[in-house]
Amino acid sequence: MKALKTLAYVLALPALLVLAWWASTLGSVNFFVPTPAALVEKFGEVWFGPRFFSDVLPSIARLLIGVVAAIVIGVVGGVLIGSVAWLRALLEPTLEFFRAIPPPVLVPVLILLMGITDSMKIAVIISGCVWPVLLNTIEGVRAVDGVLSDSAHTYGIDGWARVRYLVLPSASPQILAGVRQSLSLGLILMVISEMFASSSGLGFTIVQFQRSFAIPEMWSGIVVLGLLGVAMSFIFQWAERNILRWYHGQKEVENAA
């Protein structure tokens, strides 16, 4: 009974919305809004064909490579910069400026420097996604608990072991907050880099549909991007729950006290 109630809460509003959409497209033929049935039909037709391999998978691959590279660069760089006080003071204003540049303006710059290639698109994603991870890692490393840090020092835990067992775990809540930001940025940049200059990929295909007034196909592309965003957010939430289990537990204890 309880599970049923939860299920009703989860499904009721989406069902109502779809019903409203269906009812509103029932009588009139609105050029801009396809009926739900037409959208589902086009969705299967357009995306589960050769296009899946020629446009969807390469886009996702570029996104993954870009985001993973950005996370690695951000965490490694952040740990380095965060552990050395003078380096942090030296670089932080410059890095803050880079972070403040809206990442999409890097698309024309990188096209100029690298031409319209796959590596350009990956570079766009990296150059946009690296800042939230980098700056949050610096902040997290800086904020390592002083007592823990001294204890680790006293026990002779230095070098790699210190990073692995003290710095990274203690900075991980902040690192993951940065990763969350860069994931959604990465998706945006993937789409923009393909919309701006490309001949394949999800962003290009959707713009192509729009320019040829293939409206249901265009909507189906929007749905694909939406699903991609939702899937990434669920994967992230799952990963975060696992990585930060200790942290959420600790928070609960602190809040209860």
Place this chain on the structure above:
Amino acid sequence: MSSVTSDARASGGPVPGAGRGRRPGRGLPVQRLLGVAGILGFLATWELIPRLGIINERFLPPASEVIAALALDFGLTAFWVSVGETMKAWFLGLIIAVSLAVLLGFIIGSSSFLRKATNSTVEFLRPIPSVALIPLAVLLFGVKIESSLMLITYAAFWQVLIQVLYGVADVDMVASNTARTYGLGWMARIRYVVFPTALPYLMTGIRLAATVALVLAITAELVIGSPGLGREIALAQSGGAISGMYALVLATGLIGVLINVLMRFIEKKTLSWHSSVRSEVVV
């Protein structure tokens, strides 16, 4: 953020209480100087890379040329008109998004039925990248400011809504029940209990949304071609005005920094009464 406060206390600020939430003054000039040195070092590196021919000057002009172009831009009316267009879209989009999100956030947040019923829909709609709506915006509005506004509003709305929902849910049960016992009406409870609790969350949401709104404003101009700095960048790139393009990129960065500073200032002012709680929230 909380560590900043504890740092200041641990190292014994000059006058107890006077430097609440601030670093002790003596460390500051050195830090500032190092920061300036970092920026200068970056500019020098940028100057040298094309001068030494590591990257062709045609593709990456030296820093001095770009800064000269930026200084030239500052004297042009056309530049300020573009900046104005971008900022107009940013401001209107942000205002619309914040008003909608605050209104809906307080309505949804104050009823546990609505919260549970809308949760799945919110969690599903929120991660949809707003750039996915670009084709739709073009179809509906063309290259007018409305298409920028649509993207900005969509992107900024969720940032604020989520924070408001968290904030409203965070209301202290004792405070809420006390207000009820004293016979405060619905409006009064919102005004005196819920709103102050949610305000720090709301400000965090607005600060995040302001950054996102700028990104989307520039994106819309760049990709769709609605008037503003983004379109100027695309035009400069396709027209081969390379140092002009880099100058505009620098300009967008400066706007980004200004927005950050402005938002932090507003946050500090509105929450000055709240600083202890705020330091928890920002983390």
